[in-house]
Amino acid sequence: MSFRLPRPARMIFGLGLAAVGFPAMAAPDPGLQAFLESTVAQVRARNHLPAVAAVVQIDGRIVAETAQGLRANGFAEKVTTGDLWHIGSDTKAMTATMIARLVERGLLRFDETMGEAFPDWAATMDPAMRKVTIVQLLSHTAGLLPVTDDKDLDSVMAIAGPASGGWQVQRANVARAFLSRPPATAVGHFAYSNLGYIIAGAIAEAHTGKPWEQLVAEEVFAPLGMMHSGFGNPALPHAHDQPWGHKPVRGRLVAIDPGSPGSDNPPLIGPAGMISLPLHDWLLFAQDQLDGVHGRGRLLKPETYARLHTVVVAPYALGWGVKPGADGKPDLLTHSGSNGYWLADIRIMPRHDIITLLVTNAGNDAANKAIVEIGKPLRDRLKPFD
Known part of the structure; x- marks a missing residue:
């Protein structure tokens, strides 16, 4: 990705991390x-x-x-x-691993569809996108816009809404908007898309109430x-x-x-x-x-x-x-x-x-x-x- 937009200073969550130690x-x-x-x-x-x-x-x-x-x-x-x-x-490997932990806990399923992940607005989704699964999001086979350059990002940011609303709200807005559109590429075919991981993060946030970070x-x-x-x-x-x-x-x-x-x-x-x-x-x-x-x-x-x-x-x-x-x-x-x-x-x-x-x-x-x-x-x- 080569996005160039403002963002706040770096953030680290303090969680009392386990003292496992370095290799x-x-x-x-x-x-x-x-x-x-x-x-x-x-x-x-x-x-x-x-x-x-x-x-x-x-x-x-x-x-x-x-x-x-x-x-x-x-x-x-x-x-x-x-x-x-x-x-x-x-x-992306860490996002996929985090989601796998939620799957093992029973909070998500790898084969969960977008309609199941966001039931409140499933009816507004494009029929093809409603059937897309979490695995397809994580494997770049969901038929989504690639979002790999500044022009693509401009359209995403216009949809996301103001940062003052919070990143979770922005990710949910992006998910809702792009899942309502017909596939940009053939569902089931590989087309590298950062958008798939943004939506996967939004699903994890919706199911847990916690931000991706x-x-x-x-x-x-x-x-x-x-x-x-x-x-x-x-x-x-x-x-x-x-x-x-x-x-x-x-x-x-x-x-x-x-x-x-x-x-x-x-x-x-x-x-x-x-x-x-x-x-x-x-x-x-x-x-x-x-x-x-x-x-x-x-x-x-x-x-x-x-x-x-x-x-x-x-x-x-x-x-x-x-x-x-x-x-x-x-x-x-x-x-x-x-x-x-x-x-x-x-x-x-x-x-x-x-x-x-x-x-x-x-x-x-x-x-x-x-x-x-x-x-x-x-x-x-x-x-x-x-």
């Missing part, structure tokens, strides 16, 4: 650590990026990690391995001990306590003050892409998804992880891009995320118990190129599919 640091692999540091340094310099961070975890232990560059171009503060990063659409904090962050995870820009306005996003201006990347209008997506987009966190917190979530493939995850039953990780229409499952193995279990769970000013990439290889996370505080073409130029040689070195 263990293994005795580092000196060769892999040196390779990662060198590759990140060369690629960052070649692509003129403000900062890049990367971490590799194998068998539940961090074996290599690095953070290089500046929190904000034009300022002196350097990034650290404990800094927070905006992960954009990589949020609180639900994710309670259902995902707290039980996994993700104590430093939150929403929106990771840095405080006008401060260099965390990295800033960057936008291209006349051929160079310019830091965007988190307090400035347009520094992030509007909060109603949250379920589709608004989480920010340190890489060690992200590893806690990634490791739980990996463990879920092996039947030992903390958050969900094995059969529910399998539902999340099973392809609906290639290449997408529920919140994940998936490369399935011969036995149907995933060889790879992956996703990339960006709000236009950041870029994040996650790769989970369950058969080899490998996780790689790559992030940068820029979202331009050079950032996308850098993720490839770091990720491919890193995976070649790890040889996860040999």
Whole structure:
């Protein structure tokens, strides 16, 4: 997504999070650590990026990690391995997992239709959209408008109503409006849509009375001990306590003050892409998804992880891009995320118990190129599919 509209300062829910702790640091692999540091340094310099961070975890232990560059171009503060990063659409896997927790509790069903989810206005829905299910929302097969650029967002914001009404009200307004329209794409066919996740978030809110932000904090962050995870820009306005996003201006990347209008997506987009966190917190979530493939995850039953990780229409499952193995279990769970000013990439290889996370505080073409130029040689070195 590349939305550029005003939003309030970053928000973190204080929930007395469980002290699960960060992933263990293994005795580092000196060769892999040196390779990662060198590759990140060369690629960052070649692509003129403000900062890049990367971490590799194998068998539940961090074996290599690095953070290089500046929190904000034009300022002196350097990034650290404990800094927070905006992960954009990589949020979707956490939204899907939160909804799966509600399904296990009996508050939702994966096959629940839009007519059942919003009975008070089911009669006003388009007949085809009334039959769309939560699984179809989460797998981008619901026939919805993609909402992946500024023009699409303008129409969504016009429908959502004023922010003063609250994000829950905005999400409900968006759901009601778009479910009343005929499908924009063929229902059952894959068409990536952030709108599907906004509506899924609205369903969770309607069934629980809690905002999506609180639900994710309670259902995902707290039980996994993700104590430093939150929403929106990771840095405080006008401060260099965390990295800033960057936008291209006349051929160079310019830091965007988190307090400035347009520094992030509007909060109603949250379920589709608004989480920010340190890489060690992200590893806690990634490791739980990996463990879920092996039947030992903390958050969900094995059969529910399998539902999340099973392809609906290639290449997408529920919140994940998936490369399935011969036995149907995933060889790879992956996703990339960006709000236009950041870029994040996650790769989970369950058969080899490998996780790689790559992030940068820029979202331009050079950032996308850098993720490839770091990720491919890193995976070649790890040889996860040999």
